[in-house]
Amino acid sequence: MPLAETHPRSSQHVRPAPDGPRYGAWRAGSEAVFRIWAPAVAQLSIEIDGNAVVPMAPLADGWHEYRAELPFGTRYRYQLPDGTVVSDPASRRQEGGVHGESVLVSPDDYTWRCAGWRGRPWRETVLYELHVGLFGGFAGVERELPRLADLGITAIELMPIADFPGSRNWGYDGVLQFAPAAAYGTAAELKSLIDRAHELGLSVLLDVVFNHFGPDGCYLHTHSPEFFKSGSQTPWGAGIDFDRSEVRGFYRACALQWLDEFRFDGLRFDAVHAIPSAEFLLELERDIRAALPQERHIHLVVENEDNDADLLGAYDAQWNDDFHHAIHVLLTGETQTYYGSFAPEPLHHLARILESGFAFQGQVAPSRGRARGKPSGHLAPSRFVNCLQNHDQIGNRLFGERLLALAEPGQVKVAAALLLLNPQIPMLFMGEEHGSRTPFHYFTDHNEELAQAVREGRKREFEHEDHDGDPLALDPNAPETFEASRPQPGDEADEWLALYRELIDIRRSLIVPDLDDCGSAGAEPLGAQAVKAAWRLGGRSLVLLANFADEPVETALPAGRPIFSLGVVAAQADRVKLEGPSFLAILSD
Known part of the structure; x- marks a missing residue:
């Protein structure tokens, strides 16, 4: 259809940027608005539906905008002066993968059945972490919800779903933070999953990665290198410049999209120790709570290797890896890598964790060689999320072994009772409830060049371990590695289910009311x-x-x-x- 331009073509015409600029593309009446922060580019163009290329109007402070009467479903990309076309970093939907075209979508494309849902208090939480792809996408997760609700789970936590290259990924290589992964289904299917969860009394949390972008499909470096902090690196990629208001606004808008439009009940923020701005983290928490109705139960959880107890004065809780590590050393005797910090006295560490939250509250962690953490004894037990297994602690092993492959079942049952009956918040990992022994591998679907680099990296990382000819151990990119990671019930599934059901029922009836x-x-x-x-x-x-x-x-x-x-x-x-x-x-x- 013809494009109704509302901006002149001249790059010399600059209008002031609006207050609190929005990111991405949306409709205002019949007019579509496309806006991007690209401070490194003087003139940016937009490609509409694969053919028409129209200059955008430059605004102040590095913003570019285009307005036209266009319908939902319009496909678009941004074109740089050298002819390179890139997806919208705030794309809400992609066609043709993360390197393909972004799509103008309606936020009101779904009619909610459970519109009155306000969430559940945090004290009631029994979390269940799962990988959407291994469950068969958003529709597959929805089919499993009645079973989880019947078990007594009160909240599910989805591993990251931001769109990534390929069809298989843990989610931590996401590059389009606003777009539900196309490999998992549509936005409407994701909303249906959340709606069904709410009908069953389940909260839904989403794991979000605000500390880095994946290595394939992130075009911010081409037009917005200022998004990244010069000389700063995380273990997974370039460090992000959270001192810039445009960057903080990008992530604020992303968080609010998931919580407002998609009605997630909370977010788990991945590895905030790689976000070198406590000011941003505190500002983000304040902005989220101020923007959403006070009657909603919104739960904000961090993963933080630094054990920063001060942050938990604002956030609801932290994944407490210390609990996992102490239990793991007790049950397996392993002392390599970070387990070395817990090896000398795992039982004393466990006692301190149960009494006051963190094992390390300013003491030197031997595996790190420096002090770790802050005093946490003043915090409520519900500020700590404990687990016996999670995606990291299983999947970062060479063979992806679950705890039942490493420890005696009788010991694991004792650990499960301690996990579920102590007042700290418990979390299960998918399959744990029915005694699964299926491995959970690290898996990807990268292009061949990147896939080979990952293979070589794993060989170096595990060069001192015998992989015993297991091809899956060293090839995350093989489709078989993904398929082998689907959780399957163990031989004693009924016994494990009965145990977990009984423990969760006791927790719900006798412990939760006074938490x-x-x-x-x-x-x-x-x-x-x-x-x-x-x-x-x-x-x-x-x-x-x-x-x-x-x-x-x-x-x-x-x-x-x-x-x-x-x-x-x-x-x-x-x-x-x-x-x-x-x-x-x-x-x-």
């Missing part, structure tokens, strides 16, 4: 591989005893009534003996 009035009453090691931890829970007390060893451990019998036991637990008079891997939870009334 807003909960504080530690101390924790201590018992013997070589056992721990005791206690909490004030409203007007009651909760005591957990966990023995991970084959050798029995004996201690004073806490006052109260047993609410759960596992393994052989013998009580006599005022003493209790936990024989072999066993667990006891006691709640006083």
Whole structure:
């Protein structure tokens, strides 16, 4: 259709940038607006539906804009002066992959069934992390929701879905932060997934990556090198310049899109230790809460290797890798890489975690060679998200082994009871609930040049480990690596499901109601591989005893009534003996 230009072609005509500029493309009445921040380019053009190329109007401060009467569904790309065409960095939908055409889409393309949903309080959270692609896309996840709700899960967390190159990826190579991955389905299918979750009483959180872009398909370097901080690098790519208001605005708009238009109930911010601006993180939290209705339960969670307790004065919680590491060392005896920091005294670390959150609160972490963390004992237990497994801790291993492939089932069951019955927030990883032993590999779908670079990198990373001829261990790009990672129920699936269902039910009925009035009453090691931890829970007390060893451990019998036991637990008079891997939870009334 003919283009109704509303800006002159001359690059000398510059209008002031509007207050709080929007990013990407949208409709204002019948008029479509296309706007991009490209400060390195004096004149930018826009390609419409693969043929018409029209100059954009330069605005102040590096912004460019084009307006025309165009319908939803219009395909577009931006053209640089040298003829290079690039996708919109704020694209909402792509045709032809991340290197293809961006599409003008309507944010109102879905009619919500559960429009009155306001979310669930954070204290009720039992998280379930999953990879959308391995579940069969957005529609596949939706089909699994009734099963998860029946188990007692209250919130699912999707690994990143920002559009990436190819059809297989963990999601941390995303390059179009506003666009749901086309490989997983449409925006309407994603909204239907979230709608169905809300109908079932499930919250939905999204993992977002605001610390870097993937290595293939990010064109910001060609027209907006100022988006990146000169000389700054993360482990995954160029460091981003969060001192620039345009950059902060880009990520603010992205976060609000997921929470407002798609109605996610919260965000998990990946590796914020790679975002060198606490000011931005605090500003982002304030802006999100100010922009959304106060009656909604919006949960903001960080992953932060630095254990910055100060940040948790604003954010709801942090993934607490310390809990995972201490348990992992106890159950497997592994001491390589970061596990070395927990190897000397894993039980003492575990006791400190249960009592006050972080294992390292300013102490020197041996694997890092420097102090890590800040005091966290003043924070509520619900500020910490614990897990026995997650995508990182399984998938970054050479063979992607789950915990059940590395530890005795009896010990893992004790760890599961400790995870789900302590007041800190528990998270399961997909398949864990039915005792899956299926590996979870690192997988990609890169172009061959990049795929070969990844293969070579893995060979160097794991050169001291015997891959035993396993081709999947060193080839993330093979389709078989992805297929082998689909979670399958273990041989004792019914037994594991019954255990998790019982633990979640106890948590929901006896622990969650008083979590807003909960504080530690101390924790201590018992013997070589056992721990005791206690909490004030409203007007009651909760005591957990966990023995991970084959050798029995004996201690004073806490006052109260047993609410759960596992393994052989013998009580006599005022003493209790936990024989072999066993667990006891006691709640006083």
